[in-house]
Amino acid sequence: MRYLLGFVALGAMLPSSSASAAVLLGATVSEEYRVPDLGTPYLEAVYSPQVFEVGAGQESAITIEGVTTFNIDFADTSLLIAFDTVLANPTLGNSSFNGLVFTSTAFSQITGAAVDATTNLAGFDASRVAIVGNELRLNFAGLSYDTDTALALNFSSQVSAIPEPASWAMMMLGLGFVGGAMRSTKQRQKVAASYT
DSSP, rough: OHHHHHHHHHHHHOTTTTOOSSSSSSSSEEEEOSSTTTOOTTTTTTEEEEEEOOOOHHHEEEEEETTEEEEEEETTEEEEEEEEEEEOOOOOOOOOEEEEEEEOGGGGGGGEEEEEETTOOOTTGGGGGEEEEEEEEEEOOOOOOOOOOOEEEEEEEOOOOOOOOHHHHHHHHHHHHHHHHHHHHHHHHHHHHHHH
């Protein structure tokens, strides 16, 4: 019986495999379109809104010169940008930087970004993505797009899992079983010692 209690206690103390770690969910993000270099905000960009919290659904839309809109949809470990334009196959100017910069302390937890296979922005690859400190930078310089263009990124991180309340309860239950088993063993030893 003592061994059975020990195994039950050990199992109860192990963290639940359903524990999850939020990377971007709930993070506050600001965005800015920059061109012709990384340090120059583009004055013809309109943001709806420019600062947002990552949650369910589309977070923002950025309209450039009233003709092209980037629809921004972050998820906990991914980003989807859907392009919408009234122009016929436009090309973004080829400069040192022509694209989006997202800023959030949450980006410092991201260790990598992979371009998802659903991306159909010709010429966009991992070399155009940079995560530097709190910034996520996407360079579209020289690329052509249309109203059906989509860019999807998947992020990786080294954030450790946070136990859920049920996991904490199971660990506490396990500790209670261990304590009870130890107390039971100690009482048996006292009884055995008194008869000798």
